[in-house]
Amino acid sequence: MDELVMKLNSIPNSYFGFVAGVTSYAKKKPERLKKVMDFINNSESVTTSDIVYFIMSQPDFHEDGLSFKEMVG
Numbered sequence: 001m002d003e004l005v006m007k008l009n010s011i012p013n014s015y016f017g018f019v020a021g022v023t024s025y026a027k028k029k030p031e032r033l034k035k036v037m038d039f040i041n042n043s044e045s046v047t048t049s050d051i052v053y054f055i056m057s058q059p060d061f062h063e064d065g066l067s068f069k070e071m072v073g
Contacts (some may be wrong), residue, residue: 001023001027001028001033003037004023004026004036004037004040005019005020005023005035008022008023008040008051010041011046011047011048011051012057013047013048014048015048018048018051018052018071021052022051022052022055023048023054025061028063029060032058032060036055037052039051039054042061068072
C-alpha cells in the first residue's frame with residue numbers, strides 16, 4: 001500500500017481526497033490493489049482523472065456503495 005500512496009502522491013495534480021479514495025478502494029481486496037498498480041505502472045503520464053475513470057469502470061466499483069464524489073472527496 002505504501003508504494004501505491006507514493007505513486008499517487010507523485011502525480012502532478014494529486015490531492016488528499018484522491019489519494020484517500022483510491023487507497024480506500026484498493027484496501028478492500030488484494031486484486032484491486034494489483035489492478036490499480038498495474039494500471040498506473042503501465043500508463044505513461046497517468047493523471048488523477050485517468051485513475052478515477054479506471055476505478056469507476058471496474059465491475060466491483062459499486063460493491064462498496066461508493067459514488068464518484070465520495071471517492072475523491
